[in-house]
Amino acid sequence: MKGAIIDAIKDLVVENFGMEKWMDVLENAGLPRTTTFSVRKDVPDETVLAVVESISRTLNLSPEEVADAFGEYWVTVYMPKVYKPYYRGVTSARELLLKMDEIHRKATQNIPNAHPPRFEYRWEAPNVLIMKYKSPRKLMAIFMGLAKGVGKFYKTPLQVEQISEDEVRITFPE
Ligand code: HEM
Known part of the structure; x- marks a missing residue:
């Protein structure tokens, strides 16, 4: 990695x-x-x-505590410092999460051996997003910690729950 x-x-x-x-x-x-x-x-x-x-x-x-601490740190401290351009023009948690697939493709396209995670999106309701996490690494806890970190960064109380082996339900405040 x-x-x-x-x-x-x-x-x-x-x-x-x-x-x-x-x-x-x-x-x-x-x-x-x-x-x-x-x-x-x-x-x-x-x-x-x-x-x-x-x-x-x-x-x-606990592994969840490590994942949540890492997710919050990566999204709110490290990323805005090191990957600033990706945040430009993005004003909400919803927008940043929807850009995740594209961001991972772009951030790794010049790196040999990078195998970025990919994401698929489906709206279950106007404020309920199903996000599918596709990676052979299967770091589901880390993925969820990162999604929660996005909520923290935009001060948006998100609910993130795992609904299957590779899918989470993200509920945005209405
Ligand atoms: C601007 C924001 C972000 C950038 C630039 C970024 C970039 C990266 C990079 C470069 C890797 C390593 C990939 C590799 O070595 O193959 C990675 C891994 C990962 N990213 Fe992000 N990331 C961002 C935000 C997020 C967010 C918000 C999530 C989840 C909602 C996420 C989920 C993951 C996961 C789960 C991995 C672990 C590798 C895997 O599962 O295969 N990332 N990211």
Whole structure:
């Protein structure tokens, strides 16, 4: 996966728990305490998953808590800083979520070996969106954490619930 993901995870852990804890996370994931990741390079999926899993163990958080914290951080802090252009002209949670398929295609088109997630959309009611998450990685908890993060960024109270193996129902306030 693109190094940006693990870079954001590192920032989040260091800001909230300190550098020592981040090093503990690395060690518990079977990596040297001084490991660094380049934002531009690819990091193997297994490494990213080992680190996420280690965060949950080392910091005593449930996988959902890790996913929600990551989702909020990625969408409200890291992305607006690093991927600013994608937010330009987007004024609501609804619009940003509807742009996700296109954003992932564009953000990864020049990266060899990138396999971005794809999304399909279907409206169940004027304020109820079914979003299908298509990725062989099956990071459903992370996907849901990110969708909730979009709500936080636009200060829109969203309800996000999983309705099948690869679909969530997102209810916007009326
Ligand atoms: C401007 C906003 C965003 C940008 C630029 C962005 C970009 C990226 C990039 C570059 C990757 C790595 C892909 C790869 O290495 O193959 C990724 C992964 C991912 N993104 Fe985003 N992302 C954004 C927002 C979101 C949001 C809001 C969601 C969910 C609603 C989301 C869902 C995911 C998931 C679940 C993955 C993990 C990889 C997978 O499932 O296969 N992203 N994103």
